Amino acid sequence: NAGVTQTPKFQVLKTGQSMTLQCAQDMNHNSMYWYRQDPGMGLRLIYYSASEGTTDKGEVPNGYNVSRLNKREFSLRLESAAPSQTSVYFCASSAPGGQPQHFGDGTRLSIL
Amino acid sequence: AQRVTQPEKLLSVFKGAPVELKCNYSYSGSPELFWYVQYSRQRLQLLLRHISRESIKGFTADLNKGETSFHLKKPFAQEEDSAMYYCALTSGGSNYKLTFGKGTLLTVNP
Numbered sequence: 001n002a003g004v005t006q007t008p009k010f011q012v013l014k015t016g017q018s019m020t021l022q023c024a025q026d027m028n029h030n031s032m033y034w035y036r037q038d039p040g041m042g043l044r045l046i047y048y049s050a051s052e053g054t055t056d057k058g059e060v061p062n063g064y065n066v067s068r069l070n071k072r073e074f075s076l077r078l079e080s081a082a083p084s085q086t087s088v089y090f091c092a093s094s095a096p097g098g099q100p101q102h103f104g105d106g107t108r109l110s111i112l
Numbered sequence: 113a114q115r116v117t118q119p120e121k122l123l124s125v126f127k128g129a130p131v132e133l134k135c136n137y138s139y140s141g142s143p144e145l146f147w148y149v150q151y152s153r154q155r156l157q158l159l160l161r162h163i164s165r166e167s168i169k170g171f172t173a174d175l176n177k178g179e180t181s182f183h184l185k186k187p188f189a190q191e192e193d194s195a196m197y198y199c200a201l202t203s204g205g206s207n208y209k210l211t212f213g214k215g216t217l218l219t220v221n222p
Binding site: 033035044045050058090096097099103 | 146154158161208209210
């Protein structure tokens with residue numbers, strides 16, 4: 001049982017390049033989330049999807065887009081990467097009713 | 113707006129000493145509080161949630177609504193407790209978004 005799987009684990013981009021981070025969960029969870037983790041800032045919510053077919057902005061959505069492809073998959077896209085988007089990105093999922101979120105291993109993204 | 117404050121960025125204790133990681137929150141309703149732990153370069157894992165009122169790895173946390181706090185405590189720290197700890201809050205409702213504090217890096221020295 002893999003839980004939440006993120007790909008890739010590491011990526012280096014040049015400024016202006018585009019990139020899609022993939023996330024899939026096998027726990028039949030309704031809700032999925034994308035966070036970024038930066039030193040001294042904790043985790044900040046980028047986008048979330050409360051259920052299949054819906055997506056909403058979080059705290060720091062600028063520069064990102066998301067797609068809830070189906071119940072299992074939730075992708076995060078950087079259309080034109082900027083150095084400020086260098087971060088570790090975590091995907092998470094949860095069942096309804098305030099259940100705890102389960103996290104993936106993260107994607108370390110560096111933008112030069 | 114909901115907010116989670118972890119006043120200590122760094123906390124260093126010796127093995128066997130008690131440890132308390134502070135967490136204060138602001139939220140007008142009835143929040144659900146969690147503690148997550150992240151060991152070096154690993155994924156975040158749920159450590160505790162206040163509604164469970166359980167002890168995990170010797171850690172406990174009590175929700176104090178009067179002081180709006182959810183401090184994490186352990187009477188005798190172990191070296192393997194060294195990690196980043198995040199306090200988080202959700203208002204529940206239809207989206208269950210988590211608001212995280214900025215984290216406290218706990219180092220337990222031998």
